[in-house]
Amino acid sequence: MLDSINTPILCKQVPRIGNKFSQWLGTAVLKSMGWSYSGTFPCCSKMIIGVAPHTSNWDFVLGLAVAFNLRLKISFFGKHSLFIPPFSRLLRRCGGIPIERNTKHGVVDGMADKMRDAKSMVLCLAPEGTRSPVSPWKTGFLHIAHKSNVPVFLVAFDYKKKLIEFGPIHNIGDNIQYELNRIYLHFKQVQGKYPEKMITKIIPPVEREIER
Secondary structure, three states: EEEEEEEEOOOOOOOOOOOHHHHHHHHHHHHOOOOEEEEOOOOOOOEEEEEEEEOOHHHHHHHHHHHHHHHHEEEEEEEHHHHHHHHOOOOOOOOEEEOOOHHHHHHHHHHHHHHHHHOOOOEEEEEOOOOOOOOOOOOOOHHHHHOOOEEEEEEEEEEEEEEEEEEEEOOOOOOOOHHHHHHHHHOOOOOOHHHHHOOOOHHHHHHHHHOO
């Protein structure tokens, strides 16, 4: 059943959680939605996963199905208003971290410290930060990666191909605008569920520098 969707094999360094039932549930959801994988999953104990495009609530369902299927232990940010009974316990159990948007700088520094101190941690974020069209994308995940010296692994949900595409993985330097444009270049060919909601606005001078 796992091979039919080309499920990758994760190395021992990648933090894991779950059981056979949760793995079966994730696999069943992916199969019923017609999705499969392409690419390989990196052998890293600490990383930030940048997932895009994010244009629909279905992206969250798909992301959880992937985490269940891979038995991947993840952390993710969520609006603090969502963490109310009876959902708060489930969200936290799945790796949810409640945040308030008006304290984003404290979140970046705090999460960078947490990732530096952790033996293993996989933080999943949507660079767009919202399902609505947004430009530029949020750069908090890049700042966290740079401050904590962990790589950013890009994962694309391509609704046209019905593929969960793994890679590439980037080490993040201090030129955050340059790093964001590298990510734009990767995702600009990927089609979200609602393509009109995705904006990858690249600054031309930076794009030419990348392509040389």
